[in-house]
Amino acid sequence: MIDKPSDIFDRDWEWAQLSRFVTSTVERATLGVVSGRRRQGKTFLLQAMCQATGGFYYGALEAVPKHEALHELGRALRDFTGAPASYDFRSWGEAIDSLLALATERPIPVVLDEFPYLVRQSKELPSVIQHALAPRREQRLASRARLLLCGSSISFMGDLLAGQAPLRGRAALELIVPTFNFRVAADYWGFRDHRLAALVYFVLGGTPAYRAEHLFEDTPQSAEEFDGWIMRYVLNPANPLFREVRMLLAEDPTIYESGLYSAVLTAVAEGNNTRGGIANRLERKATDISHQLTVLEDAGLLVTDKDAFRPGRSYYRITEPLVRFYYAIMRPNWAALETVRLGRTEAIWRAASKNTFPSQVAGPVFERMCRVWTADMASDETLGGMPSKVLSGVVYDSSTRQSHEVDLAAFSSDGELLALGEVKWGDVIGMGHLARLEKVAAIRPARRLLLFSGAGFMPQLEEAARESGGRIQLVDLDRLYEGD
Structure with missing residues (x-):
């Protein structure tokens, strides 16, 4: 197995699966799919694997037209191979064959990250890859590329391999990178105070990037420091975490016109966890919110938990603690929090920490x-x-x-x-x-x-x-x- 870099925390199992896929002795190109919610470290893992093995990594940009995406990929290949000029791709068929040709001598990972961005502008791309990886196709048999498609839209990435999708049955790896559980999250933050670890988990869950990217230099050392910390970071409009949940919704390509989606999440955060309860809270018919519930589930923001004792009955649960915290506490007070006034944030949090936070965030x-x-x-x-x-x-x-x-x-x-x-x-x-x-x-x-x-x-x-x-x-x- 390929040695895991020392700067990757935990993720031993995920690294082992990637390593096994990349070092497979299969004498032809193979396909893998990597997914998971944003901020879980998928890109970090894939870039580290490429660095460790001499593989190729390309991260797509959002809302880039097809011809520009092909041009950007050509420039990335030029830099990787040391070619004198950019590859001039006129179609995705040409581009995929060039990617396969990178690994004629030994197996290496070839990563297309943010794959949903590419498909949004080039609907034919999954079918092109299907054709490129046809069982007896010469270019596939001559290649040992480990082609990895990665994306954060869980619904989109899952659909790539489902039903009648072009890539159904083609993948040798389907890896979902999860959030850290509460124990791993506590170790990642370096907490030894278990009450503090739980309080931080109630808000940020097990998403590693919230610590790694937002540089919490004054990480609280005890539960007594939690209130001040949360006001300095999560409730502070100058910190990126303040708008993180809004960005999560805006980044998901399956969520359009987020108003009703936000209303559904607010209803669930308030404790309305059945389809009928959510609909009543929004003063709508249950059929009116079916689409929104399905999309939020597909996006990994909601999950359905079955009732242990009543077959056929289930409950909706918000998966990400920060999303729950936002809709229970931040969204109702958004204008007041965004317009900073001396003592206002403290007053809002003081009130929320007595009632809303224990019942709607910490408890669930x-x-x-x-x-x-x-x-x-x-x-x-x-x-x-x-x-x-x-x-x-x-x-x-x-x-x-x-x-x-x-x-x-x-x-x-x-x-x-x-x-x-x-x-x-x-x-x-x-x-x-x-x-x-x-x-x-x-x-x-x-x-x-x-x-x-x-x-x-x-x-x-x-x-x-x-x-x-x-x-x-x-x-x-x-x-x-x-x-x-």
């Missing part, structure tokens, strides 16, 4: 963190088995005709309910919370009862957990970040 993100911990980090002993899915849902008690919301439900591969969970970010959890969970367990029996808290547990509950023989599991921030 913390619940998601606890489900990730249960699915990927908790031991089989903790859960009484290996989980295959971890969801939230609603349990209905037919005897009392009451519904009980469940923050976490872990199931084994055969459908057995391993664990039920209660999650509270700001509350010290006590026997009342356990009693509620026991009531749900009487309806849907589970091997374990999990209680998660960002504020700690009452002594009586801690004693009950010690005497439960492992049935009651308490998970605080230290265990969430370091234990299983």
Whole structure:
């Protein structure tokens, strides 16, 4: 495997997949597709791979006409090969064949980054690549190029290989670069204060570029410094993060006229997580927002989570914490935040941190963190088995005709309910919370009862957990970040 450069944090698995693809012994050109939301480090990975192997990298520009894109690619090839003049491409067929010809002696990566920009001006490009990589075509058989197409439009990149798309079945690699999980994000920031790590994750999630690109030179060292830090950076109109979410929407080629899309995201951030609830909040019919919901899902900004106990019912969730933070706190106060006045930002954040931030930002993100911990980090002993899915849902008690919301439900591969969970970010959890969970367990029996808290547990509950023989599991921030 190709050695990973020391300046790439984590990404060991992603680097291994790229390395395996690039160094494959297949004696013909092969195709790979790399995608993932913006700011996750895709370009950084691909450029590093090209530097490590002598490969070719080209990053397309937005809204460049076809002839200009071909001209820019020709200049990049001239610089790469040392040719005396730019390649004069008149078609994408000529350009792709020249890219394949770069690797006649050994396998090297050949990267076309921001691929959706190229296709927007040249709809035929996927079909051209399909033709260039035809199984018995001479130019493909003579090449060992590892052609990598990369883009941040998740819907577009996924569609490249789906259904009846020209490149369906042609790719030897389909790599999605995810955000860092909360543990990796804490290591990346260098946090040892787990409460601080959680607070920063509630706002910025696991997107590495938010730290790398915006140069947080005075990274907070304790939770007490969080308020000042967030006002200096996230709520500061002089910092690029202030407009980051607006740029995310503007950059996605599938989102046009973002007004209704923003209204949908606002409704979800406020806690309206069903199709009907979102529609009611916007005073529209559910059918009126179907397109917007689909596009936001395809763009990776929304995801649908199934109800653990009611088949056919699902909930919409904002995937990116910064998007949730923006629509819950920044957008409603945008004009006031943008027009800087002494003490105004402090007043806005003081009010938001008491109500909106705990309920609409910290709470939902913390619940998601606890489900990730249960699915990927908790031991089989903790859960009484290996989980295959971890969801939230609603349990209905037919005897009392009451519904009980469940923050976490872990199931084994055969459908057995391993664990039920209660999650509270700001509350010290006590026997009342356990009693509620026991009531749900009487309806849907589970091997374990999990209680998660960002504020700690009452002594009586801690004693009950010690005497439960492992049935009651308490998970605080230290265990969430370091234990299983």
